[in-house]
Amino acid sequence: MYSLLAGIVGPENVSREDFELWCYSRDAGSVFPQLPECVVTPKSKKQVAEVLKVADRYKKPVIPRGAGSSMCGAPVPLKRGIVIDLTGLKRIKIQDEGGLFVRAEAGVIWTEIIEVLKQRGRGIGLEGPWSAPSATVGGSIAVGAICMGTAKYGGLGTQILGLEVALADGSIVKTGSAANPKNEMVMRDCNGADLTGLFIGSHGTLGIITEVSLKTYPLHQAEAYYAYSFESLEDAAKAVYGLAKDEIAFDCRMFVYPVPEEIGGRAGVVYMLKGSTSQVQELGEKSKKIMRLAHGKNIPKFGEQYYKGRFTARVKAFGEAGPGWLEVAGYIPILRYPDIAKEIINFWEKREEEAKKLNVKWSLGALLETHSINIPVAIFCNEVKREAWQRINNYWHELAELMYEGGVSPYWIGHISSHIVKRWGSYYQLYKRIKKTLDPDNTLNPGML
Ligand SMILES: Cc1cc2nc3c(=O)[nH]c(=O)nc-3n(C[C@H](O)[C@H](O)[C@H](O)COP(=O)(O)OP(=O)(O)OC[C@H]3O[C@@H](n4cnc5c(N)ncnc54)[C@H](O)[C@@H]3O)c2cc1C
Incomplete structure (x- = not known):
């Protein structure tokens, strides 16, 4: 098998060296x-x-991997096998003259697409996760x-016009309008069932996105940043709800624990x-009214400082406790946020001494998605301390x-919640049936979902 793989990708792009295996x-x-x-690191x-x-011939597990920047074990080869590193798939193609859509291979990272489009006066709607300087589009x-940008555009699926996917047997499928070989990937909702959606969030268990x-979109003229205590x-939840209802924010986040010193209060x-200069001005005025009605206190300058420093926002937490990091997150209705947040705070109060x-260290925040709120809890420790590592893994599961169980719907779940999703009878049964059809030998990222 090894020599066959070397024959495909070249001996320099396949490895069994201990050092590399540890890295993956x-x-x-x-x-x-x-x-x-x-x-293996394919280049095409x-x-x-x-x-x-x-x-498929050797019935070996295959684990697709992008940047490996997940904090939930998603690309960990639970059943060993072959890790396919997709970062060698790097091509970006602006398909049409006006650049209305962009095609990117799976290993392209978010900031690369943003840069290529910027040179043509265009941008993407969602600008990638906060790991955008390293995360790949395929992995995301x-x-x-x-x-x-999730407050304005919603989930990643809203921005995807189509996918090309390699299935477990090596066949290739194109979803959306490109299913018709004479058409391009310009529209997702066509042909009948939405097969693009099948692969979003599937953690490489149904196919490899290539x-x-x-x-x-055209580049915006203006931006503005705000922070309230x-x-x-x-x-705070009422304020976020107000922004959602009137479709005001491009991006919106909440701090509950810890609340940055500059913001203070119970939540930030x-x-x-x-948008255009006038739009941003108008939205700004509307948003200030919403914040006032929710009793928010304006904190000048912090919003801009926070967003501009977003790629280093976690550095402080790592410095104090890291580099060990796990995260659990999911979606709920916006106004349910305080109840579930209080349960999480209560969880930590009980474990304060330990x-x-x-x-x-831990943190609790929120991110506005157009119609819901995402509730992420991050846990940090120094991995060198074995007991701390073991404990944060336990906390994570708890x-x-x-x-x-309290009604949050997981996303980006890795293997943390596969046993929880299994409890949801018909949903999980349908997933299993689809998996069995697409990957009868369970070779794609086995053990993950
Ligand atoms: C500093 C930092 C900030 C972060 N911020 C965010 C954030 O704001 N939002 C967020 O959601 N996450 C965030 N993350 C987590 C992570 O970076 C993202 O979820 C990212 O999108 C994962 O992309 P990746 O290329 O690293 O995927 P990987 O971690 O390599 O893989 C993720 C999963 O996808 C599968 N996979 C990878 N590539 C493919 C492919 N081409 N086809 C099929 N399956 C594939 C893997 O098997 C695995 O199951 C952050 C992480 C860090 C370190």
């Missing part, structure tokens, strides 16, 4: 690592398909990543507006139980 044994999170048998979509054919679609087509979670809300002793 984990993601950015603190899930216990597992060594794959080998790692055709090579991905050929590697899959070999894996495979986990349904929540992106910068290419995506995304919508583009609130004395209660209820007021930051948001960003985008967490302090192990120098475990929190997942608390949140998902």
Whole structure:
């Protein structure tokens, strides 16, 4: 098998070296690592398909991997096998003259697309997750990543015009309008069933995304940033609800624990507006009214400082407790936020002494998605301390139980909540039937969902 793989990608792009296997044994999170048998780095979509054919012949697990920047073990090779590193798929194509849509291979990272489009006076709607300088488009679609701009555009699926996917047997399928070989990937909702959606969030268990087509937009003229402090979670949630109802924010986040010193109070809300100069002015005035009605106190300058420093926002937490990191997150209706947030705070209060002793830190916040709110809880520790590592893995599972049993719907779940989704009878049964059809030998990222 190894020589067949080397024949496809070239001997320099396949490895069984211990050092490399260790590098691919984990993601950015603190899930216990597992060594794959080998790692291949294809440089073309055709090579991905050929590697899959070999894996299919030997019934070997195949784990697609982008940047490996998940904090939930999503690309950890639980059953060993072949890790396919997709970062070698790098082509970006502006298809039409006006650049209305852009095609990107799976290994392209978000900031690369943004840069290419910027040179043509265009941008993408969702600007990738906060790991945009390293996360790949393929990996982000495979986990349904929540992106910068989610308050305005919603989930990643709203921006995807179509996908090209390599299936477990090495065959290639194009979804949406490009299913017709004489058409391009310009429209997702056509032909009948939406097969694009099948692969969004599927964690590489149903196929390997090799290419995506995304919508583009004219570059905006103006931006504005705001930050407010609130004395209660209820007021902060009301403020976020107001922004959602009137479709005001491009991006909006809430801090509950810790609340940055500059903001103070019980909770903080930051948001960003985008549009023409007059739109941004008008939206700004509307938003100020919403904040006033929710008893928010304006904190000048913090919003801009926060958004402009977003790629280093987590550095402080790492410095204090890291680099161990796990995260559990999901969606709920906006106004339910305070109830579930209080349960999470209560969870930590009960473990305060133990967490302090192990120098475990945690954070609780929120991100507005057009019609719902995302509730992320991050846990940090120094992995060198074995006990701390073990404890944060336990906390992670306990929190997942608390949140998902409390009605939160998981996204970007990795293997944390596969056992929880299994409890949802008919949904899980349907997923299993689809999986069995597309991947009868369960070779694609086995054990993940
Ligand atoms: C500093 C930092 C900030 C972050 N901010 C965010 C954030 O704002 N929002 C958010 O949602 N996440 C965030 N993350 C988590 C993570 O970066 C994102 O979810 C990212 O989208 C994952 O992309 P990746 O290329 O690293 O995927 P990987 O971690 O490599 O893979 C993720 C999953 O997708 C599968 N996969 C990878 N590529 C493919 C493919 N081409 N086809 C099919 N399956 C594939 C893998 O098997 C795995 O199951 C952050 C992480 C860090 C370190």
